[in-house]
Amino acid sequence: MAAKREEAGGVLEAGATMAALARDHLVQPWPTAGEIGAEARGGLVSGDGIYVIDGEGRKLIDGPAGMWCVNAGHRRPELADALRDQAMALSYNSPWYTTNEPSARLSTRLAGHAPGDLDHVFYTTGGSSAVETALRFMHFANNLKGRPEKKLIVSRQGGYHGSTYLSASLNGRPRDHDWMDSASDLVIKLTCPNPFRRPEAMGEAAFCDMLVDEFRTVIETMGAERIGAFIAEPIMASGGVIVPPDGYLVRMRQLCADNDILFIADEVVTAFGRLGHVFASQDVFGIAPDMITFAKGVTSGYFPLGGVMMSSKMLAELRQSNHPDAMFAHGLTYSSHPIGCAVALANLDILEDGLLDHARAVSAHFQASLKALEDLALVGEVRGLGLMACVECVADRVHNNPLALDLDVGKRIDRHCQELGLLVRPLINMCVMSPPLIISVAQIDAMTAILRTSIRRTMDELVRENLWRG
Numbered sequence: 001m002a003a004k005r006e007e008a009g010g011v012l013e014a015g016a017t018m019a020a021l022a023r024d025h026l027v028q029p030w031p032t033a034g035e036i037g038a039e040a041r042g043g044l045v046s047g048d049g050i051y052v053i054d055g056e057g058r059k060l061i062d063g064p065a066g067m068w069c070v071n072a073g074h075r076r077p078e079l080a081d082a083l084r085d086q087a088m089a090l091s092y093n094s095p096w097y098t099t100n101e102p103s104a105r106l107s108t109r110l111a112g113h114a115p116g117d118l119d120h121v122f123y124t125t126g127g128s129s130a131v132e133t134a135l136r137f138m139h140f141a142n143n144l145k146g147r148p149e150k151k152l153i154v155s156r157q158g159g160y161h162g163s164t165y166l167s168a169s170l171n172g173r174p175r176d177h178d179w180m181d182s183a184s185d186l187v188i189k190l191t192c193p194n195p196f197r198r199p200e201a202m203g204e205a206a207f208c209d210m211l212v213d214e215f216r217t218v219i220e221t222m223g224a225e226r227i228g229a230f231i232a233e234p235i236m237a238s239g240g241v242i243v244p245p246d247g248y249l250v251r252m253r254q255l256c257a258d259n260d261i262l263f264i265a266d267e268v269v270t271a272f273g274r275l276g277h278v279f280a281s282q283d284v285f286g287i288a289p290d291m292i293t294f295a296k297g298v299t300s301g302y303f304p305l306g307g308v309m310m311s312s313k314m315l316a317e318l319r320q321s322n323h324p325d326a327m328f329a330h331g332l333t334y335s336s337h338p339i340g341c342a343v344a345l346a347n348l349d350i351l352e353d354g355l356l357d358h359a360r361a362v363s364a365h366f367q368a369s370l371k372a373l374e375d376l377a378l379v380g381e382v383r384g385l386g387l388m389a390c391v392e393c394v395a396d397r398v399h400n401n402p403l404a405l406d407l408d409v410g411k412r413i414d415r416h417c418q419e420l421g422l423l424v425r426p427l428i429n430m431c432v433m434s435p436p437l438i439i440s441v442a443q444i445d446a447m448t449a450i451l452r453t454s455i456r457r458t459m460d461e462l463v464r465e466n467l468w469r470g
């Protein structure tokens with residue numbers, strides 16, 4: 001057995017072999033049909049702090065912190081110990097019949113951080129299942145309240161909420177739906193609140209008015225009695241780090257409150273320090289949502305866990321309804337997983353013991369140093385908040401037009417960055433940066449310098465290939 005493991009370890013050490021094994025036997029997420037089940041993605045073998053080591057032995061800054069999740073950084077002994085200790089104490093318990101201490105303690109601590117009366121938690125396995133839970137809960141609650149027609153969900157173009165059927169139905173990025181079915185009869189999509197792509201000659205305040213008016217019109221047209229929830233990422237993450245216009249979230253929240261529509265803040269990315277706070281809704285944007293979904297950074301990605309913060313008032317209403325036997329028929333084998341919750345507790349210790357302060361302290365430098373890239377001719381806009389940012393490349397900067405050429409730009413930049421020691425997350429023509437929150441000022445400068453050189457190399461390459469005039 002040991003010999004077999006050693007042999008396997010030896011094989012995996014070779015990055016090329018790892019990629020080949022994966023290509024032959026692994027179905028990777030988000031593949032194209034032409035590559036499905038036969039794709040050799042670059043392998044990573046280890047991580048330490050803000051760095052990962054790839055299959056070729058290169059040390060790379062983990063620009064996206066995995067997928068916006070390794071907030072406390074790689075190889076944290078506190079998190080590894082929590083994981084191991086809990087596995088040795090109680091590795092699993094059925095949440096159907098029993099409870100465990102880490103989930104009870106974690107809920108209490110999260111309640112202390114969440115805004116308003118969001119003092120209960122339903123745990124899930126990740127972000128999609130958290131969003132799914134919030135929506136199914138809204139449907140259940142409206143059934144109980146005797147308004148079974150109040151089920152529609154309003155989301156936004158450009159948003160991303162997950163890959164399960166209902167959560168994916170909310171997604172609004174173009175390629176999310178090209179070849180996929182969805183529960184489209186349940187979902188209404190509003191305009192993406194992206195100031196960079198607002199109509200020409202329209203100021204940001206007028207753009208904000210337009211967005212709010214659009215929601216008001218939808219409510220009037222469809223009827224508030226049919227709309228159950230509005231869901232929004234406070235900052236759209238994988239849609240390209242879209243920071244909405246000033247006042248937008250407060251006004252959308254107010255419209256929801258005025259029309260008895262639940263406001264669900266999808267904080268899968270923005271919570272657990274990415275914007276310098278455990279939850280960003282209240283502390284950064286001044287809103288108290290009716291539910292908050294979270295995942296990713298709650299365990300810094302060391303264990304799959306997500307959840308929904310729920311309001312004590314809403315739960316009390318259900319307890320006092322006329323249907324005490326009605327069942328919220330929803331739960332996951334791994335709801336309230338003791339190991340996930342134990343890791344989340346250790347992760348929360350790290351955040352509270354200085355990491356949130358650190359994230360807030362370095363974020364201005366992070367934003368300013370990336371913003372300086374706007375002097376490069378290929379860069380249309382750099383935007384962001386806290387420790388999340390997006391460098392959007394636009395080949396036709398004068399008309400702010402994304403051209404066909406843009407499709408390749410992110411990948412080209414990523415290739416150069418990897419040669420120089422940085423992993424980026426290319427999204428078509430955008431590079432999204434969301435490093436581990438432990439990143440230092442010097443490391444931010446190193447990251448930005450690599451990005452600058454890589455964009456310059458990409459520009460030279462495009463000119464050489466006669467694809468762009470500069």
Ligand SMILES: Cc1ncc(COP(=O)(O)O)c(C=O)c1O
Nearest residue numbers: 126127128160161162233268295
């Ligand atoms: C805002 C947001 N919501 C939900 C999800 C889905 O989370 P998961 O992939 O953990 O299911 C994501 C994933 O990137 C996300 O960014």
